[in-house]
């Protein structure tokens with residue numbers, strides 16, 4: 354049989370190194386799936402429960418493998434379901450290719466069933482490249498461009514293929530006017546700034562007495578270089594959420610996370626520094642960076658559009674973070690006075706003690722911080738950790754001490770709920786030998802992570818390392834937003850929008866053939882983690898956590914404190930002594946100018 358467009362399509366993707374795609378079928382992609390079946394395992398098809406999950410997986414696959422992530426859906430509803438996961442990749446600068454089916458060419462424009470104008474639908478998220486194939490000879494360059502652009506610009510691209518075209522015989526572009534003759538292949542260039550710009554940066558960094566670093570996802574491959582520069586400059590370093598694995602937390606000058614989910618040492622360092630070096634980060638919250646004019650700034654980013662966006666930098670360097678830092682090192686002078694760094698280290702040592710005290714504070718029944726704290730010391734080497742959006746992201750950001758060789762990620766820029774389990778599944782394909790741990794709120798479980806446990810049940814037996822733990826924080830509340838409403842708006846909890854039904858997640862796991870562990874006693878928590886980590890199959894570890902432990906920022910403004918006080922006056926449904934006690938204590942620990950209290 355002569356190759357169809359679909360046979361050729363997969364051969365071309367294979368030529369580009371694609372070995373796995375995440376998707377869900379429909380008659381809009383019948384031709385493509387028929388051809389994939391004929392190709393007999395050339396590319397692995399991972400069947401998800403919902404197309405959005407396929408796109409999250411593709412995004413996470415790119416994050417954990419460094420390769421393009423590919424997802425596929427049928428025309429109409431399948432294609433629109435992909436969108437949120439595509440935006441996840443877009444906002445976190447990941448290369449992702451979405452493949453969507455479309456109705457037959459003859460019917461297009463006819464308000465036909467499942468006909469959606471996908472070029473328009475994808476135009477924003479895949480603005481770097483989106484095209485709908487019309488004829489067979491076009492398919493080759495659509496694949497080549499979509500993948501090359503995705504890699505080169507770290508962008509989302511999309512190819513839409515009408516279903517009747519998928520079954521047509523493949524025709525190579527003839528050698529005639531109006532045809533394209535494209536090829537396969539992309540290797541990233543070495544991008545380093547000019548020497549004179551490096552010298553300008555070095556002048557700023559050498560003049561500073563109190564240098565602060567902020568590293569993000571762009572520094573994940575530059576750990577040694579960041580350490581070298583920070584040591585020379587006697588600097589401390591904060592980590593944006595997506596850069597959590599860029600520096601291990603056992604280095605005494607790493608202040609940990611920054612921002613709403615951040616730490617007090619990061620907050621203090623940014624307020625007191627006189628020089629800021631930002632590396633590969635799009636960290637969004639400017640109020641956590643130095644006050645404009647208070648520090649001289651240098652930024653390194655591979656993407657020029659991210660430069661001088663959060664803080665007006667004096668020197669903006671376009672370059673790969675590792676290469677650029679390496680080129681900077683010989684130009685930097687070692688700071689003889691180490692008192693700035695000593696001060697940072699003292700603050701960090703105290704902060705880890707504060708975190709431990711907070712984690713060990715009793716709660717009803719289990720303090721959610723303790724869930725992350727107990728995991729931290731038990732994290733297996735080379736573990737991959739994912740988190741959902743919700744209060745667990747606070748504990749993930751602050752309490753987990755990451756060691757070298759681990760990886761971790763979440764939906765960062767989009768901060769979407771529903772990403773943790775699909776991210777964990779993708780990790781199994783990107784890094785098959787590693788143990789994976791997902792932290793998830795109960796709301797996020799109910800949204801779609803529960804359904805994706807079925808995907809885990811379907812595939813885990815074929816994984817090289819079947820260890821995958823989904824830790825559910827069951828607090829029967831959309832807790833992160835309950836607290837945001839209280840603190841940011843001064844509103845009481847709105848039960849109608851916040852209360853969640855209680856679901857036995859561990860029993861659901863058992864029902865579908867996974868292991869389930871339930872814990873509602875803090876004394877059993879450590880043993881529960883040990884059991885989950887020792888299991889040779891996927892586990893759902895359900896922990897009954899207290900919604901009255903506030904996931905608040907490391908500092909709280911007086912305005913927010915006032916809002917909160919007015920909340921209590923208005924009468925919050927949870928206005929019990931626990932909540933008042935917990936929060937008052939926390940406020941007293943965190944308000945600027947106050948000393949941390951003893952118990953929290």
Ligand SMILES: Cc1ncc(C[n+]2csc(CCOP(=O)(O)OP(=O)(O)O)c2C)c(N)n1
Nearest residue numbers: 743744769770794795796797830831832833
């Ligand atoms: C798709 C999506 N919808 C809504 C939100 C807003 N949001 C952020 S966190 C959160 C609550 C999450 O609740 P849960 O998963 O139970 O975690 P908890 O905060 O209770 O620990 C909500 C609704 C979001 N980030 N993403």
Ligand SMILES: [Mg+2]
Nearest residue numbers: 794795796830
């Ligand atoms: Mg919850």
